[in-house]
Amino acid sequence: MNNLSKIEELDQAIEVMIAGSNPHFAAQDAEVTELLSVASELRQLPRPDFKTRLKTELDWVVSERPLSPVRSPLAEEIEDVLPSLFGKGYGTYPIQRMNFAASAALHAVALSLVLALGVLAFKDKPRANVAVTTHFVPLSEYIPPAGTDAPHGGGGGGDADKVNASHGTPPRASTEQLTPPVVVVRNSDPKLAVEPTIIAPNMQVPQSNQMGDPLSTLMNPSSGTGVRGGIGAGDGGGVGADHGPGLGPGNGGNSGEGFYHPGSGITGPRLIYAPDPEYSPEARAAKYQGMVILHAIVAPDGRAHAIQVASSLGMGLDEKAIEAVNTWRFEPGQKDGHPVPVMIEIYVSFHLY
Amino acid sequence: MSAIANVADERLLIEAAQQDPSRFAELYEQNFHRVYAFVARRVHDRAEAEDLTAEVFHQALSNLKRFEWRGVPFAAWLLRIAANTLADRWQRASRSQEVETDDSQAIEPGVEDEVERRTMLFQLVDLLPGDQRLVILRRFVDQKSIREIAQEMGRSEGAVKQLQFRALQSLRTRAGSKQ
Secondary structure, X not given: OOHHHHHHHHHHHHHXXXXXXXXXXXXXXXXXXXXXXXXXXXXXXXXXXXXHHHHHHHHHHHHOOOOOOOXXXXXXXXXXXXXXXXXXXXXXXXXXXHHHHHHHHHHHHHHHHHHHHHHHHOXXXXXXXXXXXXXXXXXXXXXXXXXXXXXXXXXXXXXXXXXXXXXXXXOXXXXXXXXXXXXXXXXXXXXXXXXXXXXXXXXXXXXXXOEOEOOOOOOOOOOOOXXXXXXXXXXXXXXXXXXXXXXXXXXXXXXXXXXXXXXXXEEOOEEEEOOOOOOOHHHHHOOOOEEEEEEEEEOOOOOEEXXXXXXXXXXXXXXXXXXXXXXXXXXXXXXXXXXXXXXXEEEEEEOOO | OHHHHHHHHHHHHHHHHHHOHHHHHHHHHHHHHHHHHHHHHHHOOHHHHHHHHHXXXXXXXXXXXXXXXXXXXXXXXXXXXXXXXXXXXXHXXXXXXXXXXXXXXXOOOOHHHHHHXXXXXXXXXXXXXXXXXXXXXXXXXXXXXXXXXXXXXXXXXXXXXXXXXXXXXHHHHHHHHHO
């Protein structure tokens, strides 16, 4: 049997094996039979991201454990620690013990002051226990797979209205979005008013008396036929007919810069610096705990952009999580050896001791 | 000499991890595929295998300080934890299949060889060239069709089938030479 036939026969046998339709399928070629045996074992191969995720979990558990106390060898050699103070001297230079004692005392006082100030500064501040796990998962069926062309950014939104979005000025551009824009305000008395923004660079846009889609020609106020907030016929909290929190055609927010998913030759970002988030005063007072899930795009500069709250916790903790992630630093994902923007999911857990 | 050196190294690694739990990561890397292969052989469901594997390593980390070196590989202790975890899971689910939980016979004879063979195969997948490894993961882990894989990789279906064939040939050859 030539190689091409073997390749086809093997693939057919694997199809049958995976489908489970004929457990007694027997290949004609001996080599194909051997390879099928290897293939059957591979059905139980673990997912690579599971191994990584479990390791991260275990590292987090370990970080909460104190290290075993180790007896310092210096404790047994105290007399050799300060030979200049307790020793007999060097050569012709006499030992000035008073000078060394005064210097040691002054250093001790200075160190005590620094420690006392540190304790006072962080007194009664419960430490936010943070578990950070990065998951590379498909976030929505609306996000297209990675292509071979350069990605394009943009946005979309809507209010599930019956008519298209009306003409107007888009909201202020920002690097983060806490609430999407609307044309038709359905809650005129919000408990916590937040300025709507889109995730995009500052751009020159036509000015108008009302918020809306600058490309629309309709004047009757409407947020548009899209979904998930925003203005337009798309989704994602932005302005436009596509997907994302940005403006105009494209996906993923900003303009001219979209994102990839790991896989297909794209490596995911690696977290290298992640200071813990702060606890909000209201959450601390209410002893509120839980987990915030964020979506973010890690850009080639190693920082998280277009941070969105995928699962909200409230009580000001969403904002604290975003604030912390804004300071995090990543080794960016790569394609063909070049850094590229990659979308990730971040879990930020808040716990009080 | 190599086996003695490996055993001595493992003992040092365990003692280091008992002093500094952050060193447990090295024991995890060495034994992950082994534990997963053992568990996956028993449950045949990927999500449950992952759940049980995670439980085994969490238990191992919690009880590491109680581990006493008796000349038996660390993997044997992990597999005993895995067997007990499986037994507990099945008892809770009221299944009829029984697992020997006596410490002296936690793993039935012949299983260790099968687990080692599968462990080696799983480790060899990590050593495949990037495109072959991707085809294997997509085909057997994600259970995607050749067409879907070809679309994702931007290659023809014939090219993907060839990669699949070469990957399996490479795994068979390397697994055979290591044995």
